[in-house]
Amino acid sequence: MKGSLIILSFFAIGLLLGISRFFPVEVLNYNISFYVLCGLMFSVGISIGNDPSSFRQFRNLNPRLIFLPLMTILGTWLGVLAVSFFLKNRTMADCLAVGSGFGYYSLSSILITQCKGVELGTIALLSNIMREVMTLLFAPWMVRYFGKLAPICAGGATTMDTTFPIIIRTSGKDYAIVSIYQGFIMDFTVPFLVTFFCSL
Amino acid sequence: MLGLEVGANDAIIRQFGTLGLEAFLLAFAGTLGSVVFAGLLWLTVRDKPVSK
Numbered sequence: 001m002k003g004s005l006i007i008l009s010f011f012a013i014g015l016l017l018g019i020s021r022f023f024p025v026e027v028l029n030y031n032i033s034f035y036v037l038c039g040l041m042f043s044v045g046i047s048i049g050n051d052p053s054s055f056r057q058f059r060n061l062n063p064r065l066i067f068l069p070l071m072t073i074l075g076t077w078l079g080v081l082a083v084s085f086f087l088k089n090r091t092m093a094d095c096l097a098v099g100s101g102f103g104y105y106s107l108s109s110i111l112i113t114q115c116k117g118v119e120l121g122t123i124a125l126l127s128n129i130m131r132e133v134m135t136l137l138f139a140p141w142m143v144r145y146f147g148k149l150a151p152i153c154a155g156g157a158t159t160m161d162t163t164f165p166i167i168i169r170t171s172g173k174d175y176a177i178v179s180i181y182q183g184f185i186m187d188f189t190v191p192f193l194v195t196f197f198c199s200l
Numbered sequence: 201m202l203g204l205e206v207g208a209n210d211a212i213i214r215q216f217g218t219l220g221l222e223a224f225l226l227a228f229a230g231t232l233g234s235v236v237f238a239g240l241l242w243l244t245v246r247d248k249p250v251s252k
Contacts, residue, residue, distance in 0.1 A: 014204040018204045019213060023204055060251040061250070061251050062245055064241065064244055064245050065241075065245060065250065067241065068238070068241060071234070071238055071240070071241050072234045072238070074237055075235070075236055075237030076230040079229035079233025080226050080233070082229055083225045083226055083229040087222055090222065098223075119219065122216075123219050125223075126227075127224070127227040127230075128227070130223060131227045131230060131231050134231050145239075146236065146238055146239035147246060149238040149239075149241055150239060153234040153237060153238035154235050154238070156234070174250045175250060177250065177251060
Protein backbone atom coordinates (compact mmCIF):
# COMPACT_ATOMS: atom_id res chain seq x y z
CA MET A 1 0.00 0.00 0.00
CA LYS A 2 2.83 2.40 0.92
CA GLY A 3 4.48 1.82 -2.47
CA SER A 4 1.22 2.59 -4.34
CA LEU A 5 0.75 5.79 -2.37
CA ILE A 6 4.33 6.89 -3.14
CA ILE A 7 3.79 6.25 -6.87
CA LEU A 8 0.44 8.09 -6.77
CA SER A 9 2.10 11.02 -4.96
CA PHE A 10 4.77 11.28 -7.65
CA PHE A 11 2.03 11.15 -10.30
CA ALA A 12 0.11 13.91 -8.49
CA ILE A 13 3.26 16.08 -8.15
CA GLY A 14 3.99 15.62 -11.88
CA LEU A 15 0.36 16.47 -12.63
CA LEU A 16 0.52 19.73 -10.64
CA LEU A 17 3.88 20.69 -12.19
CA GLY A 18 2.43 19.98 -15.65
CA ILE A 19 -0.73 22.00 -15.00
CA SER A 20 1.24 24.95 -13.61
CA ARG A 21 3.67 24.73 -16.60
CA PHE A 22 6.49 24.86 -14.03
CA PHE A 23 8.54 22.59 -16.32
CA PRO A 24 8.92 23.55 -19.98
CA VAL A 25 6.86 21.14 -22.13
CA GLU A 26 10.01 20.57 -24.27
CA VAL A 27 11.34 18.34 -21.45
CA LEU A 28 8.82 15.73 -22.62
CA ASN A 29 10.39 15.59 -26.08
CA TYR A 30 13.60 14.00 -24.77
CA ASN A 31 11.85 10.59 -24.57
CA ILE A 32 12.94 10.10 -20.95
CA SER A 33 10.13 7.53 -20.45
CA PHE A 34 11.84 5.24 -22.95
CA TYR A 35 15.10 5.21 -20.96
CA VAL A 36 13.17 4.67 -17.72
CA LEU A 37 11.41 1.75 -19.44
CA CYS A 38 14.77 0.24 -20.48
CA GLY A 39 15.98 0.44 -16.86
CA LEU A 40 12.73 -1.08 -15.63
CA MET A 41 12.92 -4.01 -18.08
CA PHE A 42 16.52 -4.59 -16.98
CA SER A 43 15.47 -4.79 -13.32
CA VAL A 44 12.54 -7.10 -14.17
CA GLY A 45 15.02 -9.43 -15.91
CA ILE A 46 17.32 -9.41 -12.86
CA SER A 47 14.48 -10.09 -10.41
CA ILE A 48 13.24 -13.07 -12.48
CA GLY A 49 16.67 -14.53 -13.15
CA ASN A 50 18.37 -14.12 -9.77
CA ASP A 51 16.65 -16.94 -7.88
CA PRO A 52 17.17 -20.31 -9.57
CA SER A 53 16.10 -22.17 -6.40
CA SER A 54 12.51 -21.03 -7.03
CA PHE A 55 12.42 -23.14 -10.19
CA ARG A 56 13.15 -26.29 -8.17
CA GLN A 57 10.42 -25.47 -5.62
CA PHE A 58 7.87 -24.83 -8.37
CA ARG A 59 8.35 -28.41 -9.61
CA ASN A 60 6.89 -29.73 -6.34
CA LEU A 61 3.65 -27.74 -6.70
CA ASN A 62 0.34 -29.55 -7.06
CA PRO A 63 0.07 -29.93 -10.88
CA ARG A 64 -3.33 -28.24 -10.96
CA LEU A 65 -1.91 -25.11 -9.35
CA ILE A 66 0.39 -24.74 -12.34
CA PHE A 67 -2.73 -23.39 -14.09
CA LEU A 68 -3.29 -20.61 -11.55
CA PRO A 69 -1.65 -17.83 -13.66
CA LEU A 70 -3.74 -19.00 -16.61
CA MET A 71 -6.91 -18.63 -14.52
CA THR A 72 -5.78 -15.12 -13.51
CA ILE A 73 -5.23 -14.17 -17.14
CA LEU A 74 -8.50 -15.67 -18.44
CA GLY A 75 -10.59 -14.26 -15.58
CA THR A 76 -9.11 -10.79 -15.98
CA TRP A 77 -9.60 -10.78 -19.74
CA LEU A 78 -13.21 -11.89 -19.40
CA GLY A 79 -13.88 -9.15 -16.83
CA VAL A 80 -12.31 -6.34 -18.85
CA LEU A 81 -13.95 -7.59 -22.07
CA ALA A 82 -17.35 -7.34 -20.36
CA VAL A 83 -16.58 -3.74 -19.35
CA SER A 84 -15.23 -2.87 -22.82
CA PHE A 85 -18.79 -3.13 -24.22
CA PHE A 86 -19.80 -0.19 -22.01
CA LEU A 87 -16.74 1.98 -22.71
CA LYS A 88 -17.55 3.59 -26.03
CA ASN A 89 -14.21 5.42 -26.39
CA ARG A 90 -12.06 2.31 -25.89
CA THR A 91 -11.46 -0.66 -28.15
CA MET A 92 -11.39 -4.22 -26.82
CA ALA A 93 -7.63 -4.26 -27.42
CA ASP A 94 -7.21 -1.07 -25.32
CA CYS A 95 -9.13 -2.64 -22.43
CA LEU A 96 -7.21 -5.91 -22.71
CA ALA A 97 -3.89 -4.01 -22.73
CA VAL A 98 -4.88 -2.18 -19.51
CA GLY A 99 -6.14 -5.42 -17.89
CA SER A 100 -2.97 -7.26 -18.90
CA GLY A 101 -1.00 -5.06 -16.51
CA PHE A 102 -2.31 -7.38 -13.73
CA GLY A 103 -1.45 -4.76 -11.10
CA TYR A 104 2.04 -4.10 -12.46
CA TYR A 105 1.32 -0.38 -12.79
CA SER A 106 4.84 0.94 -13.28
CA LEU A 107 5.69 -1.26 -16.25
CA SER A 108 2.25 -1.40 -17.90
CA SER A 109 1.63 2.37 -17.72
CA ILE A 110 5.00 3.17 -19.30
CA LEU A 111 4.55 0.54 -22.03
CA ILE A 112 1.01 1.70 -22.82
CA THR A 113 2.00 5.39 -22.80
CA GLN A 114 4.76 4.58 -25.29
CA CYS A 115 2.48 2.63 -27.63
CA LYS A 116 -1.00 4.14 -27.20
CA GLY A 117 -0.44 7.59 -25.75
CA VAL A 118 -0.72 9.36 -22.45
CA GLU A 119 -4.52 9.03 -22.06
CA LEU A 120 -4.59 5.22 -22.02
CA GLY A 121 -1.31 5.25 -20.05
CA THR A 122 -3.06 7.25 -17.31
CA ILE A 123 -5.96 4.76 -17.25
CA ALA A 124 -3.42 1.90 -17.02
CA LEU A 125 -1.62 3.53 -14.10
CA LEU A 126 -4.80 4.26 -12.13
CA SER A 127 -6.47 0.95 -12.97
CA ASN A 128 -3.50 -1.20 -11.96
CA ILE A 129 -2.94 0.73 -8.73
CA MET A 130 -6.66 0.25 -7.96
CA ARG A 131 -6.30 -3.51 -8.56
CA GLU A 132 -3.48 -3.70 -6.05
CA VAL A 133 -5.39 -1.63 -3.48
CA MET A 134 -8.54 -3.77 -3.96
CA THR A 135 -6.47 -6.91 -3.30
CA LEU A 136 -4.95 -5.41 -0.15
CA LEU A 137 -8.34 -4.26 1.17
CA PHE A 138 -10.58 -7.18 0.20
CA ALA A 139 -8.27 -10.22 0.50
CA PRO A 140 -10.07 -11.61 3.60
CA TRP A 141 -13.44 -11.28 1.87
CA MET A 142 -12.06 -13.02 -1.26
CA VAL A 143 -10.77 -15.98 0.77
CA ARG A 144 -14.10 -16.27 2.55
CA TYR A 145 -16.26 -16.43 -0.57
CA PHE A 146 -13.92 -17.70 -3.33
CA GLY A 147 -11.29 -19.77 -1.53
CA LYS A 148 -7.61 -19.39 -0.68
CA LEU A 149 -6.45 -18.90 -4.27
CA ALA A 150 -8.66 -15.82 -4.80
CA PRO A 151 -6.33 -13.12 -3.38
CA ILE A 152 -3.44 -14.66 -5.32
CA CYS A 153 -5.34 -14.32 -8.62
CA ALA A 154 -6.54 -10.84 -7.65
CA GLY A 155 -2.98 -9.75 -6.83
CA GLY A 156 -1.89 -10.66 -10.37
CA ALA A 157 1.75 -9.72 -10.90
CA THR A 158 2.17 -8.21 -7.42
CA THR A 159 1.92 -11.45 -5.43
CA MET A 160 5.69 -11.81 -5.15
CA ASP A 161 6.12 -8.36 -3.56
CA THR A 162 3.47 -5.84 -2.40
CA THR A 163 0.49 -8.16 -1.87
CA PHE A 164 2.59 -11.10 -0.61
CA PRO A 165 2.17 -10.28 3.13
CA ILE A 166 -1.65 -10.03 2.96
CA ILE A 167 -1.84 -13.29 0.98
CA ILE A 168 0.21 -15.11 3.62
CA ARG A 169 -2.00 -13.65 6.35
CA THR A 170 -5.32 -14.52 4.70
CA SER A 171 -4.58 -17.72 2.69
CA GLY A 172 -1.96 -19.15 5.04
CA LYS A 173 1.79 -19.83 4.92
CA ASP A 174 1.24 -22.97 2.80
CA TYR A 175 0.34 -20.69 -0.08
CA ALA A 176 3.58 -18.67 0.01
CA ILE A 177 5.17 -20.74 -2.75
CA VAL A 178 1.99 -20.54 -4.86
CA SER A 179 2.01 -16.76 -4.45
CA ILE A 180 5.69 -16.53 -5.48
CA TYR A 181 5.06 -18.84 -8.44
CA GLN A 182 2.14 -16.70 -9.60
CA GLY A 183 4.11 -13.42 -9.23
CA PHE A 184 7.08 -14.95 -11.05
CA ILE A 185 5.04 -16.09 -14.07
CA MET A 186 2.93 -12.93 -14.24
CA ASP A 187 5.97 -10.61 -14.01
CA PHE A 188 7.30 -12.43 -17.01
CA THR A 189 4.10 -12.31 -19.07
CA VAL A 190 3.03 -8.67 -18.48
CA PRO A 191 5.48 -7.05 -20.95
CA PHE A 192 4.59 -9.56 -23.69
CA LEU A 193 0.80 -9.38 -23.27
CA VAL A 194 0.65 -5.58 -22.90
CA THR A 195 2.86 -5.08 -25.97
CA PHE A 196 0.79 -7.61 -27.93
CA PHE A 197 -2.55 -5.89 -27.21
CA CYS A 198 -1.02 -2.47 -27.90
CA SER A 199 0.06 -3.69 -31.33
CA LEU A 200 -3.48 -4.73 -32.35
CA MET B 201 7.03 11.81 -16.33
CA LEU B 202 3.50 10.47 -16.89
CA GLY B 203 2.17 13.00 -14.38
CA LEU B 204 3.99 15.83 -16.16
CA GLU B 205 2.67 14.73 -19.55
CA VAL B 206 -0.89 14.43 -18.25
CA GLY B 207 -0.70 17.76 -16.41
CA ALA B 208 0.55 19.56 -19.53
CA ASN B 209 -2.31 18.12 -21.61
CA ASP B 210 -5.42 20.25 -21.04
CA ALA B 211 -7.73 17.81 -22.87
CA ILE B 212 -6.79 14.98 -20.49
CA ILE B 213 -7.06 17.19 -17.40
CA ARG B 214 -10.60 18.15 -18.44
CA GLN B 215 -11.67 14.50 -18.62
CA PHE B 216 -9.62 13.23 -15.67
CA GLY B 217 -12.75 12.18 -13.78
CA THR B 218 -13.95 10.07 -16.71
CA LEU B 219 -10.51 8.43 -17.04
CA GLY B 220 -10.60 7.61 -13.31
CA LEU B 221 -14.04 6.03 -13.64
CA GLU B 222 -12.92 3.96 -16.66
CA ALA B 223 -9.82 2.87 -14.69
CA PHE B 224 -11.99 1.83 -11.75
CA LEU B 225 -14.40 -0.17 -13.91
CA LEU B 226 -11.52 -2.03 -15.61
CA ALA B 227 -9.79 -2.69 -12.28
CA PHE B 228 -12.99 -3.91 -10.63
CA ALA B 229 -14.07 -6.16 -13.52
CA GLY B 230 -10.57 -7.59 -14.02
CA THR B 231 -10.17 -8.33 -10.32
CA LEU B 232 -13.65 -9.84 -10.03
CA GLY B 233 -13.12 -12.01 -13.12
CA SER B 234 -9.83 -13.39 -11.81
CA VAL B 235 -11.33 -14.01 -8.35
CA VAL B 236 -14.22 -15.98 -9.86
CA PHE B 237 -11.81 -18.08 -11.94
CA ALA B 238 -9.67 -18.63 -8.83
CA GLY B 239 -12.81 -19.91 -7.12
CA LEU B 240 -13.36 -22.44 -9.93
CA LEU B 241 -9.79 -23.76 -9.62
CA TRP B 242 -10.15 -23.79 -5.82
CA LEU B 243 -13.06 -26.24 -6.12
CA THR B 244 -10.70 -28.77 -7.73
CA VAL B 245 -7.73 -28.38 -5.34
CA ARG B 246 -9.15 -27.51 -1.92
CA ASP B 247 -8.85 -31.04 -0.54
CA LYS B 248 -5.36 -31.64 -1.95
CA PRO B 249 -1.94 -30.58 -0.60
CA VAL B 250 -0.32 -27.46 -2.07
CA SER B 251 2.95 -29.28 -2.89
CA LYS B 252 4.40 -32.79 -2.82
